[in-house]
Amino acid sequence: MELKINEVAKLTGVTVRTLHYYDEIGLLKPSKVSEASYRLYDDDAIELLQQILFFKELDFPLNEIKEIVKSASFDRTEALKKHKELLIKKRKRIDKLIKLLEKTIEGECNMSFKEFDNIDFENAKKKYAKEVKERWGKTDAYAESEAKTKNYDKEQWQKVNEEGGDILKAFAENREKSADSKEVQALVKEWQDYITKRFYKCTNEILKGLGLMYSQDERFKENIDGYGKGTAEFMSQAIAVYCRK
Known part of the structure; x- marks a missing residue:
């Protein structure tokens, strides 16, 4: 069976x-x-x-979902079983x-709040996220980033965050x-060099994907727009121009 994009959407x-966006970021x-x-x-x-939608339901960001489902060792059946447990x-x-x-609608005076407790689900989700990243999230970029950052102490992380913040502020x-x-x-170029120096080799292909996520993924967008409304979209456009050269 083959479906056109509008049929898939329906x-x-x-x-x-969104399907166009998923195509653009690979x-x-x-x-x-x-x-x-x-x-x-x-x-x-x-x-x-x-599978992507199952991961999204569990609040995985798109960049992590991509790393996971593109991993050569990804086990779809096992992942589905875990999704079922969490759901x-x-x-x-x-x-x-x-x-x-x-009970409340029926007029019963019930001051119980234990039903609002979400700790069991949240703990299970965090545990699963950790397992997923350890097993299937080990792309070359992920492994390089992990190797570079594992020995960063508090002062180094502060310096790294300040460097990144200064560049984002300049974009704003x-x-x-x-x-x-x-x-x-x-x-x-400064942003690309910063990622390469502090995390992993940021090729133009990787940078292009990041640029798309900055404007489309709400988590990235909210963080970057903290430096000034519209910064994420502007940064995305600038990266697109850079990567076309």
Whole structure:
């Protein structure tokens, strides 16, 4: 079975725009593109999309999901079993909240708050996230970053964070300029060099993917826009220009 992108969107509830974004960052590419330029998705691609949505349901960021599902050692069946365990825990908590609501609607005076306790699910999710990253998140970039940062002490991390913050602040201060201006493009190069020096070799391909995530992934966007509203989108545009050269 092969579905066009709009058919996949209708089937899954994932918007066409989001599917385009997943394609751009290399998370989920169409199985092939027809002569008429239609993106087509086969059963394997649909299964991968389902797996991505399971990870998203558990609040994994897209960059980590990509590392995991692209890992050669990724075990889809085992991952699905773990997803099931966590979703069952989530459902049990929701069922308890529904029962509490029903009692309250019926007029029963119940001052119980234990139903709101989410610690069991959160602890299980954190444990699973740790296991996933250890087993399937070991891309070359991940391994290099882990090796570089494992011995950073508190002062070194402070220095690293300050360096990154200074560059992001500079992007914010220059966001009224053109994304292809000499000053802004110099900042992109500085950001790429910063990532390479402090974490892992940031190739243009990796940088391009990061740029897309800065404007599309809410976690990245919120953090970067903390330096000034619109900074994430501006930075994304500047990186796109840089990577086209």
